[in-house]
Amino acid sequence: MRAAVSLALLVALLVVLPHSAAWFHAWQPDVSHPLYSRHSFFALTLSHVGLVVAATSIAVAVGLGLGIVATRPAGRSLLPTVRAVAVIGQTVPPVAVLAIAVPLLGFGAAPTLLALALYGVLPVLGQTMVGLDQVPKPVLHAADGMGYGRWRRLLDVELPLAAGPIMTGVRLSAIVSVGTATIGSAVGATTLGSPIVEGLVGNNTAYVVQGSLLVGALALTIDAALAAVERWIRRGQS
Amino acid sequence: MSAKPAPLIEGTALPVWVLSAVGLVAAWLPAFLRVAPNRLLTGEALSPHAWLLAGGWLLAVACSFVTVPAGRWVLALLAWTGVAGLPLLAGADARDVLAHATPFTRVQPGAGFWLGWLAAALLLLDRLRGMRKAWQAGAWFAALAAIVAASATGAFDGLSLVREWQAQRAPFAAALGEHLRLAAVTLVLALAFGAPLGWWVWRTGRANGVLVGTLAFLQTVPSLALFALLIAPFAWLAHAWPALGALGFGGTGGAPAVFALLLYALLPVVRYTVAGLDAVPADAREAARGLGMSRAQLLWSVQLPLGWPVLLAGLRIVAVQTIGLAAVASLIGAGGLGRFVFLGIGQGAMDMVLLGTLAIIALALVADLLFQGLLALTERRA
Numbered sequence: 001m002r003a004a005v006s007l008a009l010l011v012a013l014l015v016v017l018p019h020s021a022a023w024f025h026a027w028q029p030d031v032s033h034p035l036y037s038r039h040s041f042f043a044l045t046l047s048h049v050g051l052v053v054a055a056t057s058i059a060v061a062v063g064l065g066l067g068i069v070a071t072r073p074a075g076r077s078l079l080p081t082v083r084a085v086a087v088i089g090q091t092v093p094p095v096a097v098l099a100i101a102v103p104l105l106g107f108g109a110a111p112t113l114l115a116l117a118l119y120g121v122l123p124v125l126g127q128t129m130v131g132l133d134q135v136p137k138p139v140l141h142a143a144d145g146m147g148y149g150r151w152r153r154l155l156d157v158e159l160p161l162a163a164g165p166i167m168t169g170v171r172l173s174a175i176v177s178v179g180t181a182t183i184g185s186a187v188g189a190t191t192l193g194s195p196i197v198e199g200l201v202g203n204n205t206a207y208v209v210q211g212s213l214l215v216g217a218l219a220l221t222i223d224a225a226l227a228a229v230e231r232w233i234r235r236g237q238s
Numbered sequence: 239m240s241a242k243p244a245p246l247i248e249g250t251a252l253p254v255w256v257l258s259a260v261g262l263v264a265a266w267l268p269a270f271l272r273v274a275p276n277r278l279l280t281g282e283a284l285s286p287h288a289w290l291l292a293g294g295w296l297l298a299v300a301c302s303f304v305t306v307p308a309g310r311w312v313l314a315l316l317a318w319t320g321v322a323g324l325p326l327l328a329g330a331d332a333r334d335v336l337a338h339a340t341p342f343t344r345v346q347p348g349a350g351f352w353l354g355w356l357a358a359a360l361l362l363l364d365r366l367r368g369m370r371k372a373w374q375a376g377a378w379f380a381a382l383a384a385i386v387a388a389s390a391t392g393a394f395d396g397l398s399l400v401r402e403w404q405a406q407r408a409p410f411a412a413a414l415g416e417h418l419r420l421a422a423v424t425l426v427l428a429l430a431f432g433a434p435l436g437w438w439v440w441r442t443g444r445a446n447g448v449l450v451g452t453l454a455f456l457q458t459v460p461s462l463a464l465f466a467l468l469i470a471p472f473a474w475l476a477h478a479w480p481a482l483g484a485l486g487f488g489g490t491g492g493a494p495a496v497f498a499l500l501l502y503a504l505l506p507v508v509r510y511t512v513a514g515l516d517a518v519p520a521d522a523r524e525a526a527r528g529l530g531m532s533r534a535q536l537l538w539s540v541q542l543p544l545g546w547p548v549l550l551a552g553l554r555i556v557a558v559q560t561i562g563l564a565a566v567a568s569l570i571g572a573g574g575l576g577r578f579v580f581l582g583i584g585q586g587a588m589d590m591v592l593l594g595t596l597a598i599i600a601l602a603l604v605a606d607l608l609f610q611g612l613l614a615l616t617e618r619r620a
Contacts, residue, residue: 074252077253081253182462212462
């Protein structure tokens with residue numbers, strides 16, 4: 001429901017904004033170019049979503065993998081170290097990760113992707129460890145008693161039972177990515193933040209409003225869609 | 239490896255191997271240091287002590303096979319040496335390079351240095367686990383003291399970060415002050431507004447109501463968009479009421495930044511206030527009512543002391559989050575350490591970016607530790 005409303009809002013903005021030059025001109029008469037035109041809003045949205053999807057996919061693969069390794073008997077001794085990385089890493093602001101990626105990879109989409117993926121790992125990793133730790137011991141013993149192997153127990157019992165918390169981590173990761181990708185336009189990535197940054201630099205409030213409205217609607221859509229997935233996964237679980 | 243029946247030292251060798259592997263990779267990365275002709279160019283890679291570093295990490299792996307109790311101490315000492323020694327090594331190398339180079343040459347710590355130092359710090363953290371708290375704190379404090387003492391003698395003066403700081407001492411201090419002020423004002427306002435709101439939400443049972451829903455909705459809006467969107471309304475406010483403009487309510491600057499930071503900070507404060515009030519047992523509340531306490535007395539002498547640790551945990555999250563978000567506020571002219579980051583990115587001066595970034599990270603970590611300490615203090619008293 002909420003997802004549908006936000007998606008409708010996003011689509012409406014994408015359809016209406018390219019034809020709204022007259023309105024922005026009426027609101028800001030002294031601005032000569034009232035409509036951001038370097039890239040189409042649709043292209044900006046696509047590239048923004050592309051960055052977030054790519055980064056979140058990497059984050060899920062790495063975070064889930066590390067979380068599983070650290071909760072296996074052979075890897076248990078790594079758990080405190082992995083947990084410390086996740087906890088200390090969370091105190092590092094996303095902007096800082098973005099700034100550190102620039103000297104490594106230069107300007108453009110690459111440092112933004114690296115920063116998004118690195119930072120996105122933390123919520124997935126943390127929630128994977130929480131979820132796998134929450135699986136009740138009796139359930140594990142039952143699986144062992146039924147002759148489940150290590151892999152089958154993981155895939156058929158532990159991961160389905162931990163899916164709710166893991167999905168929470170995925171959602172957190174994606175939302176932080178949407179926000180950080182917006183700032184990524186300050187280091188040269190082409191995202192919905194580009195009109196905002198250009199508007200701030202050039203004192204063009206119309207650009208700022210156009211970028212902000214779109215990225216706000218996009219963030220709400222992604223959050224609502226992932227929240228719906230999370231509710232669906234958690235259905236039947238208390 | 240998992241097929242091995244009994245690990246050598248109760249399964250604790252694995253972190254050493256993993257972190258040593260990371261350290262070995264770091265040692266062989268091309269850039270322990272980068273030497274650049276000036277502060278705007280990317281430097282050439284330089285790793286003068288790759289063999290020494292690799293040897294250190296191999297020694298760590300070897301120590302993990304020693305079963306005598308002393309092996310553990312040797313490993314901890316080795317990790318400690320890495321934490322305190324890697325910066326010293328980088329500083330000494332930088333001085334050697336600068337001894338025969340132009341005065342504009344910059345020697346930056348490279349990826350190899352940072353990764354190696356991180357691996358050493360995590361190894362130290364891992365090896366200190368289970369030791370007495372005083373030992374742990376002492377080890378970290380000693381490492382910090384060694385680095386501070388060395389910096390007092392100018393051991394790091396050759397490194398580009400230190401030179402950047404020396405060149406920009408006054409602007410850096412100003413930015414640090416602005417950043418702290420932004421965060422402190424936000425934190426105080428968030429507590430002043432959030433705690434009563436949380437109390438109201440708790441009393442009326444509106445944890446899923448419009449207020450919390452709105453705050454949660456704001457939380458998903460990207461920070462840059464929220465900061466930028468506030469410029470127009472604040473400019474209008476200052477225009478409509480010049481008195482407000484005189485108070486700093488311009489379109490750009492501190493006021494819209496604090497307002498945006500406050501909007502982000504309110505949700506955690508409200509949520510943790512509710513959780514804190516929930517944490518007070520109903521028995522305690524009823525007993526207090528039975529003693530004839532008024533609602534204000536109940537709040538002040540029962541609910542506040544019992545719920546305070548939870549609220550403090552919330553404030554810790556808010557403080558860390560606000561310090562990070564305040565970096566973005568510099569894009570709307572609110573100043574702070576973010577100015578070093580974004581100005582540095584604009585000029586291509588990576589030392590400036592790194593200086594701002596490290597200061598922000600350090601600030602967030604210090605705030606985190608500070609609130610952890612406060613929490614430990616209140617919990618001990620309780």
